[in-house]
Every structure is written in C-alpha cells, then in structure tokens.
Amino acid sequence: MSAITTKFVTDRELTNEMSLEELSQYAPEILELLPGDREKRRQARDRLQKGYKFSKEQAYALIPHERIGRSKSQVPPKKKGMGQRLEK
Numbered sequence: 001m002s003a004i005t006t007k008f009v010t011d012r013e014l015t016n017e018m019s020l021e022e023l024s025q026y027a028p029e030i031l032e033l034l035p036g037d038r039e040k041r042r043q044a045r046d047r048l049q050k051g052y053k054f055s056k057e058q059a060y061a062l063i064p065h066e067r068i069g070r071s072k073s074q075v076p077p078k079k080k081g082m083g084q085r086l087e088k
Helices: 002-011 020-024 027-033 038-051 056-062
Strands: none
Touching (some): 002 038, 020 056
16 A cells, blocks of 8 residues: 555655645545555555654545545435425
C-alpha cells in the first residue's frame, strides 16, 4: 500500500501544508486505487503520517476510515409520495 500511496502523493504533488478541504477532494480517487479492506487503508494513512509528515486529520481527509458512499443500512427508507393513494 505504501507504493500506491507514494505514487499517488508524488504524482499529484500533495504536501502536508495542504488544507483538509484540498486533500479531501482527492479521497474518491485514492480510494479507487486502494483495496477495500480497512487494514490497507490504515497502512496507507500510516505512510502519509510517517513518510510525509501529514497530520492525523490530513491523513483521514485523504483516506477516510470508511469507503465513500452509503451502505444499505444508512440509506433512509423510501417515503410514500404525495400522489400515491391509500388502498381502502
């Protein structure tokens, strides 16, 4: 994971002086490159902090704890629309 992280950071010229907002814009892109398990994302965040001196907050802005998107349990149930009639 450190090779993917290293290449990503150097190719995009990311630095530890960038704001959280700037770094978070790259989150979807780097998450596409990283495998889906939490351990790999943790290793990538460690690389950012130890190798590039990113703060913990910066590392999490770039590589969130959870994958982007909502799981089924987070999607609110559908509401009945105004145009739907109730059956008697």
